Amino acid sequence: MRKHRASNTAKMVAYQRALGNLIPAVPGFVDPVAEEFLPEKWKKRVEKVRDRIPASPFPFWFRGMGIFNQFRTVVLDKAIGSALPFQQLVILGAGLDGRAWRLPGLENTVVFEVDHPATQLLKRQQATLQSLKAKDIRFVGIDFTVDHIVAKLDESGFNRNAKTFWLWEGGTMYLKPKEVAATFSSIAELSGRHSSVAFTYMGKKAGKVPGSLFLRLIGEPIRSGFSRDELVRLALDSGWDLTEDSGIKDWIRGLSPGMDLTERKVGMQWYERIAVAVKC
Numbered sequence: 309m310r311k312h313r314a315s316n317t318a319k320m321v322a323y324q325r326a327l328g329n330l331i332p333a334v335p336g337f338v339d340p341v342a343e344e345f346l347p348e349k350w351k352k353r354v355e356k357v358r359d360r361i362p363a364s365p366f367p368f369w370f371r372g373m374g375i376f377n378q379f380r381t382v383v384l385d386k387a388i389g390s391a392l393p394f395q396q397l398v399i400l401g402a403g404l405d406g407r408a409w410r411l412p413g414l415e416n417t418v419v420f421e422v423d424h425p426a427t428q429l430l431k432r433q434q435a436t437l438q439s440l441k442a443k444d445i446r447f448v449g450i451d452f453t454v455d456h457i458v459a460k461l462d463e464s465g466f467n468r469n470a471k472t473f474w475l476w477e478g479g480t481m482y483l484k485p486k487e488v489a490a491t492f493s494s495i496a497e498l499s500g501r502h503s504s505v506a507f508t509y510m511g512k513k514a515g516k517v518p519g520s521l522f523l524r525l526i527g528e529p530i531r532s533g534f535s536r537d538e539l540v541r542l543a544l545d546s547g548w549d550l551t552e553d554s555g556i557k558d559w560i561r562g563l564s565p566g567m568d569l570t571e572r573k574v575g576m577q578w579y580e581r582i583a584v585a586v587k588c
């Protein structure tokens with residue numbers, strides 16, 4: 309991402325969630341706080357679209373991606389829900405994630421939001437702490453390509469002996485494979501027994517990592533993608549045992565059978581998958 313600028317993709321996915329919340333297309337999707345975290349300009353766009361309801365809130369070229377991201381939210385919310393209770397939730401590359409303000413069941417959980425300082429600055433300008441659902445929140449600013457997450461989390465009051473759930477949504481693909489592996493090793497080092505991690509990663513299309521000219525143009529190119537075998541190996545080598553791995557076709561089958569969503573409508577995110585792993 310661009311050095312001193314908040315992540316554009318963080319704003320885009322939060323914007324999609326805010327639009328999706330006007331008329332959810334995926335059963336179980338709800339994100340009433342997404343709008344709160346958007347910069348003013350984007351909030352105004354949501355406001356304009358609100359008047360168009362019940363027509364689709366999404367521009368046609370954005371709709372497939374928007375619906376894909378509703379599935380992503382629901383599947384990850386379920387992964388978190390089924391791992392509760394845990395004392396710590398660490399959201400890596402948190403962007404404008406609203407889970408600490410939105411998810412039930414976090415009353416006894418401290419949330420650590422780890423993100424690039426430039427994106428985190430935007431989040432902190434928008435976030436109000438009164439409506440927090442979690443027990444507490446700590447903001448930890450790091451650049452995964454430079455800083456050492458272990459030291460930064462230790463300094464923030466992270467408890468290595470507590471049961472921790474790690475979430476890394478929409479983030480691994482922006483790092484090189486060796487940076488992804490290093491981060492998984494570091495969080496394994498920090499994890500107590502029964503800790504787990506849910507994350508999205510870019511799968512491969514015909515053996516290759518899908519590219520995106522759009523993402524390159526906005527300064528956030530895709531830098532990694534993994535086949536299932538590569539992912540299993542990466543996880544094991546860094547201290548994690550993969551327990552789940554699913555993609556959009558599984559989510560449609562499980563949550564909204566018959567939904568007409570295609571690769572053409574979604575774009576390269578069609579290959580983005582969700583995996584869950586437990587500490588070895």
Ligand SMILES: C[S@@+](CC[C@H](N)C(=O)[O-])C[C@H]1O[C@@H](n2cnc3c(N)ncnc32)[C@H](O)[C@@H]1O
Pocket residue numbers: 309314315317318321322400401402403404405422423424427450451452453476477478479482
């Ligand atoms: C697509 S956004 C996802 C945000 C959030 N997880 C969500 O799904 O709404 C990617 C996130 O990764 C973060 N990110 C990208 N490169 C990073 C880096 N080198 N160090 C720290 N964070 C980074 C960005 O700041 C941004 O918040």
